[in-house]
Amino acid sequence: MQTEYAVVGASPPRRGLADKIRGEALYTADLKQPDMLYARVLRSPHAHARVVKVHTDAALRLPGVQAVITHLDVPHVRIDEDLLPLDPIVRYVGDEVAVVAAENEVLAEDALRLIQVDYEVLPAVFEAEAALQPEAAPIHPQGNLVGGGELVVVRGDVTAGFAAADRIFEGTFRTQVHAPAGMETRAALAAWEGDELTVWKTSRAVHANDRQILSQVLGIPQERIRVVCTHMGGGFGNKDESRLPVLTALLAQQAGRPVRLEYSRAEEFVAGRNRQSSVNHLRIGVNKNGAPTAVEMCSVMNAGAYVSTGIRVTRRTGQGPLYLYTCPHARYEGVTAYTNRSAGGSFRGLGAPLGHFALEVLIDQIAEAMEMDPLDYRLRFHVSQEGQPGERTTPLEELIPDEPAEGGVPFSSNGLHECLLAGAERIGWRERRQPHGTATGPIRRGLGVAMGTYKGGVGRDAEAEVRLTPAGRVVVHIGNVDVGQGSTTLLAQIAAETLQVPHHVVDMVMADTAHTPPAHITAGSSTTITSGAAVKLAAEDAHRHLLDHAGAPGGDTVAMMTALPAEIAGTGQVMSGSTDYIINTFMAHFAEVEVDMLSGRVRVLRYVAAHDSGRIIHPRMAQNQVSGGVLQFLGIALREELFVDESSGVTLNPSFLEHKFTSIVDFPTIEVLFPAGPDPLGPYGAKALGEPPVVPVFAAVANAVANASGVWLHEVPFTPQRVLSAIREQGRAAA
Structure with a gap:
């Protein structure tokens, strides 16, 4: 993407990479x-x-x-x-x-x-539904229902919405326990x-x-x-x-x-903390043209022994069903249960991949029943720049939630349409996709699409300090942790761009409470939009002090710095978000798969991921973020699961040998596109990117399998046994 900037939009070498490659980087265990x-x-x-x-x-x-x-x-x-x-x-x-x-x-x-x-x-209990029964032994004194009740989020009146529907579709979708397994x-x-x-x-x-x-x-x-x-x-939120x-x-x-x-x-x-399992029941009503009139989802989440981020995982599960398609009436109910499994917790994307899996597979089933191309259905009915119909409920002076339910609030930017068109063109959707389930033979190929939306880090408070030294160095002090996503490099780019200095003269001091101002948690895809904004403000403040000292309107920043008698500092503090707009990222993923109808094996042959994350600060790292997230979740989609013996509670496969992960030989290169423009509210037009790549993966693969085989998969992972079972149950035999 072309930009008018010198450093933002470039891809300087990632900081610390050489030390890691040489084995010189010191981790805590070293x-x-x-x-x-x-x-x-x-x-x-x-x-x-x-x-x-x-x-x-x-x-x-x-x-x-x-x-x-x-x-x-x-x-x-x-x-x-x-x-x-x-x-x-x-x-x-x-x-x-x-x-x-x-x-x-x-x-x-x-x-x-x-x-x-x-x-x-x-007494022990391992499944959420069993733990919520009245006779179940309490795991905590307050009982097994986390929070003491259901989490309910509503827009409009779903009863009226379903009454207005010409057809109603529903399904139950299940996802497994799996481990982040950072190196x-x-x-x-x-x-x-x-x-x-x-x-x-x-x-x-x-x-x-x-x-x-x-x-x-x-x-x-x-x-x-x-x-x-x-x-x-490798952090992955975990x-x-x-x-x-x-x-x-x-x-x-x-x-x-x-x-x-x-x-x-x-x-x-x-x-360690693993992603909890879920059961999600989804209903969608549509009119005779296919437009959604009501969306309702109920989720039951297995939080394990301790809740940690369990409630936030549950809420994030409802984000897609509540907001991805234009619909006046939506309701989400989430129930989180304690069980005697190991504790669930944060993992990249929290509950968003779970909810989007249910939503985007059922949407494909609706499109098929309405005799519409799944791509055309999404192009026609996805949520637009204007947001959802209805009235704003957030007070005017308060920040708009980035996991909204209300209507009447526009997005700061929404490149979902561009993502759908760019991804479809790259994978050759119009030319190559066959009608649903028409492939023949024992080995069948198909194409699938799935969309997603993700929050943008609203409501986090960030502080930064930028010091300019007589040695001609810029030193950025910020308390965030580089969890592997490259924020050390990216935040240095923002400082360099703001001060109009080369990237290599910027030094970063991070993740040390003795030398940095207070910082928010590195989570929720919030580092760029929140900490990046704080660094930009601090650099602007430092630059103002520098110009005041120089007594000149401008000039070469490094030259002015070397004339300083002592270092000067600028500070920046920001609360991310907007009182007028929803700040979300969007994505559209396309998968091509091969299904062996005799063995049930699924192979991913090609994958295209188109993302609206605003202006891309570091293109190379951004591509790596997307491809890495997709590869991570392709492994989860096809094979990864932690098993517990339900007679004893023992985890049966706590090793890389038994809990097999994606390797470089398993999947193709991920094709990454950034077709959307900058966001007006993010620093230099940037939006969130770290977690969005994982959101549509389950659904994109499931929909491709359905296109190839004619069978719908409602449970992750898509193992050969589950594929064969679906083929038998849905009456599709190899020709």
Whole structure:
């Protein structure tokens, strides 16, 4: 895309990449402190039990063991609304019971085997529907219904909308539990110096989560706590929401020495946070022309043992059904249940892929029944720039939600139409797509399309400081974490563009609470639109101070900087969002697949992803973001699932061998398009990009399979067994 900018829109080398390639980048598990101890976690063998007594004497007598902590040794202060540092009730197989710190890892493992625990085993439940039955044993004192009730979001009157419909379509769609499985497992290193604490950890929120939680639980001021994230080996929204930093800090405090605790790969699968499973029932009413008159979806989400971001996952599931198609009447009801599975949590896209899967597959079924091309249906009925019909309900002075339900509010920009047309042209939709289910033979090919919308990071507060030095360097201080998406590079580009300096003279200081202003969590695809805006404001402020000092209206910025007697600083603070517009990103994905009607195997042959993310700051990284997200979710669409033995609660496949992921040989190159223009509200016209690529993937593949085979898949993953089962049930046999 052509721009009028010098740095924004270019693709300078990604910062830190060379160190990672050479193996010189230091992750948390690479860090060491003098006299450091190694920690390990004793985990529950039961899915649900009361810890009656923990016998630690034998472990403490083992030479080299320096500390053992149980629930009796921790503050009774919650890390989250349902999570204590350690709890006398364990709620899944793998829940934390005790932690030990020893001189080396082998001793720590030996100490775990010496700890004896007396348990009172309690009834366990693993499925959300069963957990919500009146007779189900309560997993938490408040019961198994998270929040005590349903989450309900409404626009218009769906009863009236369905009464006005000429036809009503419905279906039930299921998605599985699966693991983010970043290359880096969780780790934390804690060290005390007097009454001051430093924690290095895998984190996406050194300020907003870690330092606040440590202060709250340990009862010490935030000013005495420093949290640092050196590098992140794949965040995907998942590297938080655990007891890890608190337990490491408590062990270090008890032992009087630094302590490092690192999860094994199996622990990451079991005790890390995974995307919860869902059951989504969707109804759509349409008039005789196919226009939606009412959309209603009910979701039941399995949050596992602890809710974490479970409610936000549930709400995000409803975003597409509520808003992707123009419709005056929409209702979403979400129910989130505690179960005795390992805890669910954040994962790229939260619930959006789940809800869009149901919506976009049912839309294809509607188009087929109405004898319309699925592309034409979407071009005709997708939500437009004007937003939904109806009246605004948000007060005029308040920010418009980026997961809206109300009508009467336009989008700041909406390139969905352009994405549909560009993607269709690239994949050859008009020329190559066969009518639904008309392919013949044992090996059949088909094309599928799915759209998506995603939130834009509204309501996050960001601060930045930009310092200009006499050495001719620009130093940006911002508390965000680069979770692997390249924000270090992108934010430097924004600073360089604003100051009109080369990208290479900008230095970034990030993810260290001792040297950066407070920052929001790196989540919700909000870094560019929120932190980028704060960096732009801080750079503009610094530039004003520089011009004031120079006494001139302009000139070469670097030359003016080298004439400074001392460094000068600019600051910026922003609350992202708009009181007048919805800020959302949009996308349209197209898949070509091959279906073996005899074995049920699905192969993805080609994939085109067209995105409206406003102006693209760094084209190469943006293409990588999209292709990486698509590849990640193609693996989830076709094979990835965490299995639990429902007689014991044991996770059956906690390894890369048994929980197989996408590899480079599995799928084709992803073709990425950015056909839309800049957004008027984002910094330099940018909008969110990190999570949107994962949103339509399930549906695009399912719709391509349906086009090839004539059968509709309503459950992810699309394994050969499920494909064959659908072929049998829907009466399609290989010709």
